[in-house]
Amino acid sequence: MNFDIGDGVDTIVNYILDNFSPALEGIAAIIGFVTDGIQDTLAALPMLVGLAIFVLLSLWRVGTGFAVFTGVALWLVDTMGLWPAMMETLSLVIASTVIAMLIGLPLGIAMAAKDSVASSIRPVLDLMQTMPAFVYLIPAAMFFGLGAVPGTIATVIFSMPPVVRLTNLGIRQVDVEFVEAGQAFGCTASQLLFKVQLPNALPSIMAGINQTIMLSLSMVVIASMIGAGGLGNTVLTGIQRLDVGTGFEGGLAVVILAVVLDRITQSFGKERPVFWRTFFPKAARQQTEQAPA
Amino acid sequence: MPWRKAEKNMEANTSVPVSEEDRRLKISLKNVFKVFGERPDKALAMVKSGKSKTEIHAETGCAIGVNDASFDVKDGEIFVIMGLSGSGKSTLLRLLNRLIEPTAGSIEIDGRDITKMSRKELIDVRRRDISMVFQSFALLPNRTVLNNAAFGLEVAGVGEAERTEKAMVALRAVGLEGYADSRPNQLSGGMKQRVGLARALASEPTILLMDEAFSALDPLIRTEMQDELVRLQAEHSRTIVFVSHDLDEAMRIGDRICIMQNGSVIQVGTPDEIVTQPANDYVRSFFRNVDVTQVFKAGDIARQTQVTIIDRQGVSVAAALERMQNFDREYAIVLGRDKKYHGMVSQTSLVEKVRTGSTDPYRNAFLADIEPIAASEPLATVLGRVAGSTWPLPVVDEQGRYVGSISKSVLLETLDRAS
Numbered sequence: 095m096n097f098d099i100g101d102g103v104d105t106i107v108n109y110i111l112d113n114f115s116p117a118l119e120g121i122a123a124i125i126g127f128v129t130d131g132i133q134d135t136l137a138a139l140p141m142l143v144g145l146a147i148f149v150l151l152s153l154w155r156v157g158t159g160f161a162v163f164t165g166v167a168l169w170l171v172d173t174m175g176l177w178p179a180m181m182e183t184l185s186l187v188i189a190s191t192v193i194a195m196l197i198g199l200p201l202g203i204a205m206a207a208k209d210s211v212a213s214s215i216r217p218v219l220d221l222m223q224t225m226p227a228f229v230y231l232i233p234a235a236m237f238f239g240l241g242a243v244p245g246t247i248a249t250v251i252f253s254m255p256p257v258v259r260l261t262n263l264g265i266r267q268v269d270v271e272f273v274e275a276g277q278a279f280g281c282t283a284s285q286l287l288f289k290v291q292l293p294n295a296l297p298s299i300m301a302g303i304n305q306t307i308m309l310s311l312s313m314v315v316i317a318s319m320i321g322a323g324g325l326g327n328t329v330l331t332g333i334q335r336l337d338v339g340t341g342f343e344g345g346l347a348v349v350i351l352a353v354v355l356d357r358i359t360q361s362f363g364k365e366r367p368v369f370w371r372t373f374f375p376k377a378a379r380q381q382t383e384q385a386p387a
Numbered sequence: 388m389p390w391r392k393a394e395k396n397m398e399a400n401t402s403v404p405v406s407e408e409d410r411r412l413k414i415s416l417k418n419v420f421k422v423f424g425e426r427p428d429k430a431l432a433m434v435k436s437g438k439s440k441t442e443i444h445a446e447t448g449c450a451i452g453v454n455d456a457s458f459d460v461k462d463g464e465i466f467v468i469m470g471l472s473g474s475g476k477s478t479l480l481r482l483l484n485r486l487i488e489p490t491a492g493s494i495e496i497d498g499r500d501i502t503k504m505s506r507k508e509l510i511d512v513r514r515r516d517i518s519m520v521f522q523s524f525a526l527l528p529n530r531t532v533l534n535n536a537a538f539g540l541e542v543a544g545v546g547e548a549e550r551t552e553k554a555m556v557a558l559r560a561v562g563l564e565g566y567a568d569s570r571p572n573q574l575s576g577g578m579k580q581r582v583g584l585a586r587a588l589a590s591e592p593t594i595l596l597m598d599e600a601f602s603a604l605d606p607l608i609r610t611e612m613q614d615e616l617v618r619l620q621a622e623h624s625r626t627i628v629f630v631s632h633d634l635d636e637a638m639r640i641g642d643r644i645c646i647m648q649n650g651s652v653i654q655v656g657t658p659d660e661i662v663t664q665p666a667n668d669y670v671r672s673f674f675r676n677v678d679v680t681q682v683f684k685a686g687d688i689a690r691q692t693q694v695t696i697i698d699r700q701g702v703s704v705a706a707a708l709e710r711m712q713n714f715d716r717e718y719a720i721v722l723g724r725d726k727k728y729h730g731m732v733s734q735t736s737l738v739e740k741v742r743t744g745s746t747d748p749y750r751n752a753f754l755a756d757i758e759p760i761a762a763s764e765p766l767a768t769v770l771g772r773v774a775g776s777t778w779p780l781p782v783v784d785e786q787g788r789y790v791g792s793i794s795k796s797v798l799l800e801t802l803d804r805a806s
Contacts, residue, residue: 271525274486279539279590280514289542293529 107233122238125193129242133185141177145169148354155361167350176328176347183314183324184351186242190249190310195303198254202261202302203287212262219255227252227316235320245322249313256305264298265291300363307359311352325351412498413594413626414460414483419492421478421650424449427490440649452478454650456492463624465617467637469673470647476630479647480596483628484517485509496594514543518587522599524579526571532582533558533567539590550589557589558582560619577608581615588619597629601636613640634673638662639765646670659687680802685769686762688801689782689791694719698729698749704741707749708734718778721749726788728781731757759783762790766801773798 110118136144145168153161171180205212230251234244268291276290292299318326325344332341422430430449433442440451453475460466470476481487482494485501493500501512518539526535534541536557540550558564561581571579580600587595597616601609617640620627631637637644638658645655646666654666665671694716696707711719711734721729730753740752759781760769773780779794 269523269525271521271523272527274481275519275521275525275527275538276542277486278484278513278517278519278596279542279586280510281542282510285542289538290527293527296529 107236111236118237122243125189125238125246126243128192129186129189129246132189133182133242136181136185137178139181141172144177144181145172148358151358152354156357160357164354167354171347171350174343174347176325176343179323179325179328179344180347180351183311183326183348186246186249186314186317186322186324187307187310187355189242190246190253190314191303191307193246194250194254194257194306194310197250198257198302198306199261199299202258202299203265203292205258205262206265206291215258219258222251223255227313228319231317231320240321242322244320245314245317248317248320249310249322252313253306253309256309257299257302260298260302260305261295264295264302267298268294297363300359304356304359304363307355308352311348311355315348411462412459413462413464413496414628415493415495416459417457417493417495419453419456419479419482419494420490421452421475421482421487422449422490423452431491451650452487453482453489456647456652458645458652458655460626460628462626464642465620465627465629465640467629467631467641467644468647469631469634469637469644472632474647475650476632476647477598478650480598480628480630483594483596484513484519486519514539514590516592517594517596518590518592519596519598520580520583520587520600522602524571524576524583524603526579526582526586528571530571531567532563532569532571532574535571535582536567536585536589538586543590553591554585554589557585560588560622561585561615576604577612580604580612584616584619593625595625595627597627599630599632602632609636610639616640646673680765680767680770683766683801684762685760685764685766685782685793686784686790688766688797689762689793690797691791692794693779693781693792695789696721696732696749698723704737704749707732708737718754720781720789720792721753722789728759728783728787728789730754731778731781733778754778757781759787760793761785769793770798 145165148168149161149165152164171177201215205215227248231244231248234248238244238247272290272294273286276286281289314322314324315326315329318324318330325348328344329341329348332338332344420431420434422434424430424447426447426449430443430447430451433446434451434454443449443451456479468476468479478487482489483496483501485504489502492502494502496512496516499512501509504512526532527538530538533551533554537550537554540553545553555564555567558567561584563578563581563585566574566578566582571582574582580603583600601612604612613636616627629637629640641658643655643657644661646653646661646669648669654661654670656664661670665673694711694714696710696719698721707719711717717735718731718733720731723729730750732749732752733754736752736754737749757776757778757780758772760772760783762782762784769780773793773795779792779797781792782790784790
């Protein structure tokens with residue numbers, strides 16, 4: 095017996111294109127609005143202000159050494175003339191991460207709440223993670239045209255699984271006694287979720303978000319093939335022209351952005367001092383000295 | 388409610404002292420079962436037809452957590468559920484606030500069957516009437532000590548000002564008001580459990596469920612916490628159901644003890660009853676290693692074998708001396724008419740005071756350095772005093788009335804009988 099699955103998929107794609115184009119345009123408009131908004135804001139940001147924001151974030155969340163690295167590395171990107179491209183990539187990463195979180199967090203919570211939901215969503219997540227990205231880049235471009243919107247959608251598909259999985263895992267791993275304590279003191283289901291489960295699953299959820307950001311960064315480069323723009327374009331140009339130098343510069347900028355984003359987002363799963371105490375340690379010390387009295 | 392009393396007397400495995408009968412029932416369990424597994428109905432039918440646990444597990448894959456538990460807990464008592472690990476004691480405790488759903492039976496709290504309550508009613512009961520203290524504290528690490536203590540009130544929708552105030556009162560009651568802004572991970576084990584206790588007390592519940600609450604603490608802190616619990620109980624009478632695997636602990640704090648084995652309730656009784664009339668070898672095996680000096684109170688072993696003299700006007704010293712000589716006793720206890728302990732005299736001290744012609748020879752003949760022992764003191768704390776004293780030591784109750792005396796020979800006899 096032979097099933098022609100390929101023909102079936104073709105038929106479905108064509109059917110969707112023929113009958114659901116208003117819906118597709120609506121989705122494209124919403125996602126376009128989000129990505130354009132973020133892109134315009136970041137593009138309008140002067141390079142020095144952007145650099146300062148990254149350095150301050152590094153200083154607050156990670157430490158002095160890493161702040162120095164961030165400053166030097168981002169200045170290097172600017173000297174290579176890749177700052178605007180990097181901002182474009184960053185805006186795609188932010189847009190797709192936000193969308194992945196908006197869909198992924200509730201999905202992860204639903205998976206943790208019900209075993210049947212978990213077992214039905216898990217194969218879908220496997221599919222999203224392992225299906226070669228080029229396979230859904232093509233229909234994405236067919237549905238939504240070329241540009242940032244299909245790039246964002248393809249990126250969301252590829253990068254969403256970690257946040258879903260780790261939200262589910264984090265909630266399931268919350269100490270049974272915490273959950274029992276919540277119930278014993280009369281929590282409703284939503285109080286239990288927001289006051290007990292989510293706060294205690296936070297490190298795991300943050301690890302998921304971190305992974306989602308990393309995956310979306312790697313996908314954004316591939317998405318440049320359907321015109322998503324950014325550093326991916328630089329790399330692609332390098333490949334097309336066999337210009338090793340340009341390609342390497344683009345790749346290096348991606349790596350720098352990845353390292354900076356990774357360290358900063360990772361730190362949000364850990365305890366760190368309140369913002370102002372990092373920058374005004376003297377005032378912080380005075381306050382702790384007063385506390386015992 | 389007379390019908391309930393009648394039913395209680397019919398229960399074979401409970402022995403309730405008659406004098407306690409009048410106290411109001413707080414919690415009442417009747418034929419409660421808990422079956423874990425996929426086919427609870429079939430397993431339940433098999434339990435009721437007398438099949439063994441192994442047979443049931445082989446046929447249905449179900450495990451019996453609690454098997455036909457029936458007992459009553461009275462208002463204001465500390466009720467200890469005891470058993471080895473796996474005996475179903477923690478499961479039984481969780482049935483009381485339905486953290487675990489019972490498979491069959493009724494659990495009445497203040498006369499209302501909680502097994503029939505809706506989710507909303509149950510949440511209401513949990514917020515108002517029952518709170519719980521956990522073995523590994525279960526303090527939420529993302530909250531300060533104060534916000535942990537206020538957790539129950541916050542969940543119940545109490546406004547911030549009021550819940551902060553009540554949580555501070557609870558923290559003060561456990562001696563931790565200075566740590567309100569600390570995080571749980573900055574506290575020692577004993578302090579964490581005090582916060583756990585404060586959290587449970589903050590909503591002023593009438594029932595406190597304590598699941599091996601002190602088992603994770605080291606022995607010194609454990610004793611301290613037991614004393615703390617008894618003190619808190621004295622200030623504010625609540626009904627406490629306390630799960631423990633430690634008989635010393637059960638004997639120390641329990642008004643009554645319920646012993647569980649393999650999910651069944653084997654015996655319910657006062658600590659004395661459990662020690663003197665153990666229901667079976669399993670129960671007996673528990674206190675083979677028990678320290679009797681912790682089980683018995685001074686009042687339990689005091690004996691009225693000493694000569695007593697009533698301290699009143701017009702009784703001659705000669706008559707008292709004659710009484711002592713008749714009974715061949717060197718000492719006598721002098722009591723007021725209300726049986727209050729006044730002092731102790733010896734033949735020598737009496738004769739001496741009479742000879743020196745002092746007025747009121749009784750009072751002047753009292754032997755110095757005799758501190759009466761409180762009847763409620765555990766034997767362990769009075770061992771040294773009795774052993775080191777030349778005279779038998781008098782024991783008095785809370786009103787200062789004479790209960791009896793403990794002599795060295797009585798002490799040795801008690802220790803000998805116990806081993």
